[in-house]
Amino acid sequence: MRKIGIFFAFTVLLLAFACKEKADITYFYYSPEETAVLNQSLNLPEEPDHYAVSLPAHLQKVGLTARPVERDKAILGRVLFYDKKLSKDGKISCASCHKQEIGFSDDKAVSTGVFDRAGTRNSIALASVANFSAYYGTDLNGPSGIRFFWDNRAETAADQNRASLTNPDEMDMHMAEVAQMVQSLPYYQPLLKKAFGDGNISQDRVNEAIANFINSLGSFNSRFDDAANTYDGFLNSFGTNSSNITAFGDFNASELRGLNQYISDCAGCHSANSGRPILFNSSNGLDETSADRGVGKVTNFNQDEGTFKVPTLRNITLTAPYMHDGRFSTLYEVLDHYSTNVKNTPNLGSLLKNANGTAKQFNYTQGEKDDLVAFLSTLKDQKLIDDKRYSDPFK
Amino acid sequence: MKYIFLLLCCASCTHHYYAPNTVQTPYLTEQHDATILGGVGSGDEFSGSEIHAVYSPIKHVAVMFNYFNVKSKVSENAQTSVSASQQSGNGRLTEFALGGYLPFANGSASIFGGYGKGFAKNNYGADILTNLRFERTFIQPTIAFRYAWADVGMAIRINRLRYLDGTVDLRLSADHADEFEAIKAIEEKTTIVFPELGLSFGARYRLLMLKFHLSMLTDTSVESLHFARTYAGMSFGINIQDIKKSKND
Numbered sequence: 001m002r003k004i005g006i007f008f009a010f011t012v013l014l015l016a017f018a019c020k021e022k023a024d025i026t027y028f029y030y031s032p033e034e035t036a037v038l039n040q041s042l043n044l045p046e047e048p049d050h051y052a053v054s055l056p057a058h059l060q061k062v063g064l065t066a067r068p069v070e071r072d073k074a075i076l077g078r079v080l081f082y083d084k085k086l087s088k089d090g091k092i093s094c095a096s097c098h099k100q101e102i103g104f105s106d107d108k109a110v111s112t113g114v115f116d117r118a119g120t121r122n123s124i125a126l127a128s129v130a131n132f133s134a135y136y137g138t139d140l141n142g143p144s145g146i147r148f149f150w151d152n153r154a155e156t157a158a159d160q161n162r163a164s165l166t167n168p169d170e171m172d173m174h175m176a177e178v179a180q181m182v183q184s185l186p187y188y189q190p191l192l193k194k195a196f197g198d199g200n201i202s203q204d205r206v207n208e209a210i211a212n213f214i215n216s217l218g219s220f221n222s223r224f225d226d227a228a229n230t231y232d233g234f235l236n237s238f239g240t241n242s243s244n245i246t247a248f249g250d251f252n253a254s255e256l257r258g259l260n261q262y263i264s265d266c267a268g269c270h271s272a273n274s275g276r277p278i279l280f281n282s283s284n285g286l287d288e289t290s291a292d293r294g295v296g297k298v299t300n301f302n303q304d305e306g307t308f309k310v311p312t313l314r315n316i317t318l319t320a321p322y323m324h325d326g327r328f329s330t331l332y333e334v335l336d337h338y339s340t341n342v343k344n345t346p347n348l349g350s351l352l353k354n355a356n357g358t359a360k361q362f363n364y365t366q367g368e369k370d371d372l373v374a375f376l377s378t379l380k381d382q383k384l385i386d387d388k389r390y391s392d393p394f395k
Numbered sequence: 396m397k398y399i400f401l402l403l404c405c406a407s408c409t410h411h412y413y414a415p416n417t418v419q420t421p422y423l424t425e426q427h428d429a430t431i432l433g434g435v436g437s438g439d440e441f442s443g444s445e446i447h448a449v450y451s452p453i454k455h456v457a458v459m460f461n462y463f464n465v466k467s468k469v470s471e472n473a474q475t476s477v478s479a480s481q482q483s484g485n486g487r488l489t490e491f492a493l494g495g496y497l498p499f500a501n502g503s504a505s506i507f508g509g510y511g512k513g514f515a516k517n518n519y520g521a522d523i524l525t526n527l528r529f530e531r532t533f534i535q536p537t538i539a540f541r542y543a544w545a546d547v548g549m550a551i552r553i554n555r556l557r558y559l560d561g562t563v564d565l566r567l568s569a570d571h572a573d574e575f576e577a578i579k580a581i582e583e584k585t586t587i588v589f590p591e592l593g594l595s596f597g598a599r600y601r602l603l604m605l606k607f608h609l610s611m612l613t614d615t616s617v618e619s620l621h622f623a624r625t626y627a628g629m630s631f632g633i634n635i636q637d638i639k640k641s642k643n644d
Contacts, residue, residue, distance in 0.1 A: 023558035023585040025527070025578070029565045047565060071569075194566075197521060 034190035041187045042393045048075060048194075049389040051216035053131055058228035059220065059275050062236040067133035069216040072195040077213025079191060080206060082392045085181055086165065088172035089114040094164065094210070100390055103127035103315030103380075104217065109326025113170040120169070120292070121150050122326035125319040127219040127384055128311045132157065135276055135312070150308045150324040152281055153298045157214060158207035165206075175203040182206060217390065219314045221383040227251055228273060237271040237278060239263050251378065257368075258375025265338075265362055266313075266372075268351040274312045274379060281307040282349035285342035285359050286323060294324070307347050314379045331373050339364040410484050410517040410574055412527055412581055413556060414441055414623035415610040416463035417630070418593020420548025421449040422539040423457050423505060424498035427635065432606060434630025439623040441467045441484070447630070451496070459492035459507050467517070481520035488513030490531060502540045509533050512559075519564075519571050525578060527561035537593075546597035546606070557586045577621040589614040604634045 029048045030038060038044055051074035053066035080086065081094045097111040097119075098104040105125030110118050129135035136146045136157065148154035154163055165171045165178055173181075182188050182201040189199045196205055227249020234241040244260055251259065263272050269279050281295045283306050296305030308324045322328040328337065342352050344359040354360050364372070384390065415438070421430060429450040436443045443465040451457040467484030490511020497504050509532070516526045532555040539548035558581055568575040581587075592613055597606035612624040 021585070023527075023582050024560040025558070025563055025582045026561070027563045027565050031522070031524075031564075193522070 029194075030190050034193075037186050038190055041185075041395060042079065043395055044075070044393055048072070051075075051212070051389065053133070053216055053218050055131060055134060055218070056220045056225045056229050058225065058231065058235065058273060059130055059134070062273060062275055064130065064134045064275050066131045066218075067215055069133075069212050070195070072191070073209045073212035074216045075213075076188070076191040076195040077209035077211065078390070079187070079393055080182070080210050081213055082394055083185075085185065086171060086173060086178050087114050092171050094171075095392060097123040097170070098126050100387075100392075101318075101385055103219070103318040103385065104390075105315075105319035107320065109321045111170075113167070114172045117169045117172075119167075121324050122321060124150060124309070124311065125315060126214060126217055127315045127381065128319065129314060130220045130275055130312070131215070131218050133215040146277070146280055147309075151294050151298050152309055157211035158204070161207045161210045162203075175206070178206055179203050217384070219381045219384045222314065222381045223249065223251075223378040224274065225381075227378070235273050237267075237273055237275050239267055239272045252374075254371050254374040255378055256375075258371035258373070259378075261368060261372055262375050269310050269349060271312050274314050277310045277312055279310045279349065282310050283307045283345045283347045284323075284338075285345050285348045285352055286327070286337070288343045288345060290345070292325065303347055305347055306345055313376060315381060315384075317373075317377045317380055318385070331376060332369060335364055335369045335372060338362050339369070409440075409577075409621045410482070410519065410525075411439065411441060411467060411486075411623045412515045412517075412577065412621050413529070413617075414438055414443065414463075414465050414486060414515075415591050415612055415626045416443065416445055416461055416488055417447060417595075417608040417626065417628050418535065418537075418550045418552045418591055418610050419447050419449060419459060419461065419507075420537050420539045420546075420550045420593060420595040421457065421459070421496070421505060422503045422541050422546050422548065422636075423449065423451050423496040424503055424636070426451055426454045428457075429635035430604065430632065431635075432604065432630040432632030434606070434608075434628050434632075436608070436626055436628025438465075438626035441465045441623055443626060443628060445628065445630070450635075455495050455497065457494055457496055457505065457507070459494065459509060461488065461490045461492075461509075461511065463488040463513070482518060484515070484517040486513060486515040488531065490533075492533070492535070494535075501542065502538060505537045505539075507533075507535045507537070509535070517574075519567060519574065521566070521570070523564045523566045523570060525561065525563045525567065525574075527578070527581065528559045529556055530559055531556050535593075539595075544599050546595070546599065546604070548593075548595045548597075550593040552591045552593060552610075553588070554591060555586065555588050558582070574621065577619065581620050584620070587617065587620065589617055599634060602633050602635075604632055606630045606632075 051069045051071050053069055055064055055066055084090055084093045092114050097106045103125040104127045106123035109122055111123045112118055148160035154160040162175060165173050179201050192199045192201060195209060228235060230249055240263060248256055248259055269282060271277050290306035294306055294308045320329055322334050328334045340361050342359040342361055348359060352360050431448040433446045443463060446462045448460045449457055465486045488511055490509050492507040492509025494505055494507030512530045514526060514528045518524050533552050535550050535552040537548060537550035539546060563578055590613055592611045594609045595606055597604050608628045610626045612622060
C-alpha cells in the first residue's frame with residue numbers, strides 16, 4: 001500500500017507541474033506541397049494577405065462604395081498582374097506599365113510593349129483613383145457608368161484586361177494563349193485551387209482574378225484623405241459649400257491656398273474630393289486639331305472628337321509624365337498649359353471656356369502654381385506605394 | 396442505452412479535437428491477472444475502435460495499455476456550406492499506465508497513472524485541413540466488482556490534456572469560423588484538466604468476456620473546445636484469470 005501511495009503522489013505531481021509550454025500550432029494557408037511549388041517562383045506570405053477595401057469616411061459619406069474583393073482571386077490576380085510570361089516575348093507584364101513605386105503608372109510618355117513596340121498613349125495611373133470598383137462602378141463584370149482607357153473604349157474591368165493582354169503593342173497574346181500558359185505554370189495550380197476550388201483556368205477566370213486584384217487597390221490614405229475625414233464642412237465631388245476653406249486638417253497655408261484654387265479651377269472636372277470624376281471625358285485644349293481622336297474614335301460622336309478620360313488626380317506627383325500622350329514632364333508644365341496655353345478646340349470643356357466662347361487662360365502666378373503643386377502633393381498615398389500586398393511577388 | 400442514443404442524437408454537428416476513449420475498469424486480484432479486449436463504439440458524431448489491456452506482473456502492481464482510433468461522422472445538418480460527405484475527421488490515442496490494486500471481498504480497487512500521445516485530424520471540405528497533436532497524462536481511481544458471470548466497474552479518470560503542436564489551414568477562419576475559434580481557444584489554453592466518468596458492465600462466459608462501456612466528460616466547459624463528451628463502446632476479449640482457473644479446474 002505504501003508503494004501505491006508513493007505512486008499516487010508522484011502522478012498527482014506530474015499532472016500538476018508537467019510542462020505548460022503553449023501549443024506550437026502552425027497556421028498555414030498552402031499545404032507543404034503547395035508551398036514548395038509556390039516558393040520556387042514566388043514570394044508569397046505564409047499567411048495570406050487580406051485585400052478587403054474600406055474606403056475613408058469622407059468618401060463613404062458621399063456614397064462611394066467599394067465592391068467586395070475575393071481574397072484568393074486577388075492573390076491570383078496579383079501574380080497574373082506581375083507575370084511577364086503572359087506576354088508574347090516574355091518580357092512584359094501589366095506591372096511593366098503600371099509600376100507600384102510611381103502610383104501604378106509608367107514614367108515613359110508612351111509605354112513600350114512587347115518587342116519594344118511603342119504604344120500610342122501614356123499609361124493611366126491605376127492609383128489615380130481612390131478605388132477602382134468605387135470609381136468605375138460596383139459591378140465587376142457588368143457595364144459601369146465610367147469606362148476604361150483614355151478613350152473609354154472598355155466597358156468593364158474584364159474588357160480592359162483583355163484589351164491589354166491582346167493589344168499587339170502591349171502584351172500581344174490571345175486570351176487562349178494566356179489561359180494555356182497559366183495552366184502550364186505550376187505555381188498557378190495552388191492559387192487557382194484557392195481562388196476557384198480547382199486548378200482549371202479559363203479566360204474569364206484570368207480576367208476575374210486580375211479585376212479582383214485591381215479592385216483591391218486603394219489609394220485613399222493620403223494627407224488629403226486624413227484632412228477630409230476630419231473636415232466639418234460639406235465636401236463632395238462637385239465641391240464645397242464654403243467659398244474659402246480656412247482650415248483643412250494639418251494643411252499648411254500654401255496647401256490650403258492650393259486646395260481653394262483647385263476647388264475653384266480644377267474640381268469641376270477632376271472632382272473636389274477626388275472621389276468620382278464630374279466629367280467622363282472632355283478636351284482640355286491641348287491641340288487645336290488632335291491627331292488622336294480619343295473617345296471620338298470609339299463613339300463616332302462629334303462631341304467626343306479629341307476628348308479623353310478625365311481622371312482624378314490622386315498620386316499625381318508620382319505619375320509624370322502627364323496627359324494622354326505624356327507630353328508634359330512636370331506638374332509645372334501642366335499648370336503652364338492651363339495658365340496660358342489652352343487652345344479653343346471644338347470640344348473644349350465648358351469650364352475651360354470664357355463666357356464669350358474663347359478659351360480660358362488661368363494666368364497663374366508662380367505662387368499660385370506653387371500652392372497648387374503643394375496641394376496636389378497631399379494626394380499622394382505613400383502607404384499604397386509601400387504596400388507589399390501590391391508588390392511584385394516573383395523571385 | 397436509450398440515454399446513450401439520446402445523447403448521440405442531440406450531439407452538436409461539429410468536428411472534434413478530443414474524444415474520450417473507454418475508461419478501463421479492471422478487476423485485478425493477483426499476480427498475472429490479465430485482460431485483453433478489442434472493441435468498437437460510437438460517440439458524439441464519431442465511431443471508435445480500440446484495444447485495451449491490463450496485466451499484473453507482480454501482486455498489487457499492474458500495467459495498462461489503451462489504443463483508440465476514431466473516425467468522425469459529420470452529419471448533413473452541419474452548419475457549413477460544405478456538404479457533409481466532403482468532411483471527415485480521424486484521431487488516435489495510444490497510452491500506457493502503471494498502477495496498483497487492492498483486492499477485497501468480491502471487488503478490486505485500483506489506481507493507475509498513465510501517459511499517452513495522440514492526434515486529431517479534420518478535413519472540413521475543399522482540402523481545408525487541421526491536425527492537432529496532444530499528449531494525455533491521467534490518474535484513474537477505479538473500483539470493480541465481480542459476480543458469478545458479470546463484472547461491473549466504475550472509474551473516474553482525471554485527464555491532463557496538453558496540446559503539443561499542430562497545423563491549421565487558415566481558410567478555416569473564413570469558412571468555419573466556429574471551428575477556428577475552438578482551435579484558437581485550445582491553443583490559448585494548451586493544457587486542459589478535466590475528469591471523465593467511466594462505467595462498465597461485462598458478461599463472462601468461461602474465458603471470454605463481453606463488456607459494455609460508457610465514458611462521459613462531466614465538464615460542460617469543454618464543449619466550446621469542441622470536445623466530444625460521450626463514448627459508448629462494446630468490447631470482446633479474453634480474461635486470463637479465467638484461463639488460469641479453467642486450467643486449475
